[in-house]
Amino acid sequence: MGKNRISHDDTHFLHSYSPIFSVILSVKRWLLTLLLVLPGVLSAQIGGRHVYSFLNLTPAPRAAALGGMNISTYDHDANFAYQNPALVNDSMHQQASFSVANYLAGITYGYASYSHTFEGIASFHTGVQYLSYGKMTEADVYGNQLGTFSASDLAYVVGGSIKRDQFRFGANLKLINSNISRYRSHFALGMDLGGAYISDKGNFTAGMAFRNIGFNLSRWRVADGESTPLPLDIAIGISQRLEHMPLRFSITVNNLQTPKLIFYDKNAPPEFDLSGEEIITKFPFFDNLFRHFTFGTEFLISQGFNLRAGYSHLRRQELRS
Template identity: 40%
Template structure:
């Protein structure tokens, strides 16, 4: 059987941009300003902090079709002088496929999966409210008997003061190199630059989050053939992409209600997802996300619902355990 693996997009290892955290998923999927979630350092290593010490996060995402995604995170405070370290794993299983030869004869079943292991650390600059974080990721992708290995790095800067309601962060994700390729052509990692901020209202138990992502690439929008129109002469006119159509695709908003309470409610909206998965003349609610969290003394349970399309949605489940 001849297999020629290809990436259905611009980059390889795109699973690195999936979120396994139900908190993050419920807030739109791209939020990077969560300090109380041990899974957040997989996206933003500067959020590694001593309050996450000896906390374990286990996550499961029932993704589209038969695709399943699982991840786990753990943080450990070495000591007050050295600081806190973080470790995480990500695993995406694409399910079982039926192989066939050139004549269409079945040759048996095979599987495909992606896997990554990361180590992270955050450093607080002396007598300041700035934190510098970094992740190093070992990446493996397998399709049948073909495999690829890669190395990735995340770097981020966070401003946070516990006495102020505002925090901001800049994250550079998935810098790296595909060490071994499936065939002979090496591909780029899904490099991203994102800026995120959040604001906690003082008199109301509400916290707002926002992320401006893909700063390394301004033009995200392309014309959709299904949205083309026909003029009076019968000519097909391509959909026009305006400045605001493209600008909003960089934005994700989220809001937490009762963020410090035993029960939390979260809502989010992903503008790019909404624009790319909408259907003409049909309200699909694509881009909307929602979820909740229940906090107990030693653990918390979180759930997120993500709306993609009328034919497919996804659910994310997270369990955070305090092992002390």
């Protein structure tokens, strides 16, 4: 009397939904790990003061055409695993890719990758991202030219993902190097953590990524002696393919760790109007909000020919200034 009893229906309910419960527990453990790791990293992020910014360059033409940032497109393209490691999957098995692009003023960058799946274990990928600054003139403190020198950045990436029902969880590890001619090289270790949900038919995908978590092995220091962190980026995104049309739309929201993306120089002298009143700088709310958003769309005409378009409000505003 007064004791709780579990009926046959209750037992059937628990057995039917046990996979969902196990996924929820896996997600909770994954989020707990992030909560333990991220606080120290988040506190170190100061707008405009980080190193190895080349890690945020778009790795391949397809991602560039979709606005430069996409963490939710789930298909056979291994390059998406660079921005979200959870996206590497068995459809990318033994796929290799290489891309190179001219950036600005003789600067070139590129990315090469290879993916491999071990059946029943996990899918893996490895890659190299590089940025070459080209030849530059070397001079002494008096302006006398001494010749030329070069500089480059490199990131060696290895990562993988596992599948749990309709979820995938992945991680990238990065060894990062910055080299200036014969002078000292700098090294850092970085990590990306990612998750993705894929619907039954694969038409809808949601992704989340914590990119460039890490630390310097050799210190870069700014003028005031403060060390500089890696360019952390927290992003979420969704992709939806229409059921009866060859169209896929993607929305990515990134830089969530930095609410204000409009640059404001705190050391700039105040400005005054004609009446002598100080001009208070105001940040347009919607301008700042949409700097976090990247929109992309794909017209999937055939396996070998697609049309893509993307828009990044942050890039548009930065190119205007």
